[in-house]
Amino acid sequence: MNTLLSTIALSLAPLALIWITNNQLSRTHHSDIRGVWYFFSLSAVISFLLTLWARKSEVVDTHGEFHGQAGNVLSFLLQSSLDVKGSLLLCGAIVVVILLPQVLSYLFSGLAGCASAPIFVQGSLSFFVWGLVKTLSVASGVILIVPSYAWLDSWSDWSFHQYLGTLLLSEMLIALAFSVLFLYRNMEGASSVLNRIYQHRAFQPLETIRQWMSRRVRQQ
Template identity: 40%
Template sequence: MSQYIVLGVLLLFLGAAIFELRRDYPHEIYGIWYIFFLFFLLFGALYFIAEKENTEVVEALGPSFVAALSAVHHMLTDLQGELLLVAAIVYVGILPQLLTYLFSGLSGSASAPIFVRQIGLIAIWSLIKFMAGLGGILLAQWVAKLYWDKPAPLTELNKAVVFVAFAFATAATQHRYFDRPLEIGLAPGLRVGLDVPLFTEVHRLFTRHRETEVVSTTYDVAKDAAILAATATAQVAVMMARDPSKDAVEIASRVVATVAAIEAATREANESAAQKKVAEREISWRFKHVTVRVRGKTLLWHLENIQKLTNPDIQPAERELLREEYRKKYLWWWRKGESANRSEGKPVDKPQESPGAPPQKTDIGSS
């Protein structure tokens, strides 16, 4: 029974890793599954023959292929060797650059290490490929034993799930924590990244005798409008988080100037082209040491709803539904506060409805 519990936990872990990748990196989910099933089918045929003949898998194709299959099987299942390979890639590709950066930085002559991200990706994806392939090989062995009615402990299945789950988890971790600066996900489509001022100052000191690169900038109306939209979205979210009972008109009054600037910027460009351009990108909105990243589709969704909030002809019931949608989808911290109030016996700012009763049409300002 304990092995079934372990299997259930592992499957939940696998699902969580895939859920983390599904929206932004679907091609990587496809690639990992492809490697997994490729090795599962290749070695599934070999294990099918080996278990039928009661021989080792490297002997499945006859004596002529024993040496080749032994080398291939060892290379694909040697976890220690794979870890040493990854360590060697990092050791040769990154460590010399870091030491060079530190020692040349003492004289202010350092240059930022190059290809660090690319080398890191090679090392990480080498490990991901290995774990996905090994998971497929272990699953093939377990299925072959099960087919020929031989002992197939659940622990062997769990080992296969462990490796494929960690393949997905490694990919998700790499994107969440190493693919960009330190970031915290506040809501779907909205992340906040933090810069460390100390690191910035150290880098400026280490490279003080290097010429500063001049970066040319171009005016992008769609991006400018999206940045302004991020400002409006942040202000709305803060207002609703602090006091969800505030009237929508009062909230909208705090952002009306920003909304007007958004409309002025978007009128200068083709509206449909600007929306398409915004929807397909992730907008970075930078403060001094904070970077807010917002998905374009999320911005357009907020813009549409901000326009509804500022519309004086909106029906109270529709406004209330809009507030509830914000609460459920984007204000998870409001739900936390609501749960804490319930646990402490405090009243919760939410209309009570009896079963079967029509929804209350209370204005936002009266809740």
């Protein structure tokens, strides 16, 4: 009973965070809410259908062990859907490939006064953020469905307390997904603050260097 009450109490925080971020995002970025819940729902439905098929086909036993080639494929898909770190590394690598050559080009071209600001910066940031949000939403859907099925199907080594823990983790992941989007959408205010800070005379040497690196471009 104490564990149940503790889990319920802990679940209130992510639920409140989900409600707050949804309420804020619905004012100006309602499509973001639909996108997160779509990824969550899609992963939940697919997870349920695959788990149901796997049990009926005895690809997965009541101990959660995978069998055969189909089991290896399902195991790989499950691990991939929960690999938040791997997804972040992949998205980060793609962003680096897009932006780093532009930064290096800016520096080398600047020696000749021909530097121009990198492009696709906003798009790259959006790609990285949505990659993270998608990963968190998908992982939340998978973690909600698979352990729920395992507990309802009376799999071995699956207790009610473990099931409650996975539900809490699923809530935390989807709450984190909405929080990331909320912070991303509110970066405009932070950008204006940073721009005002940059205008301070303490940063004047940086502005002088930027103008020197693009001096040929401004003459055209």
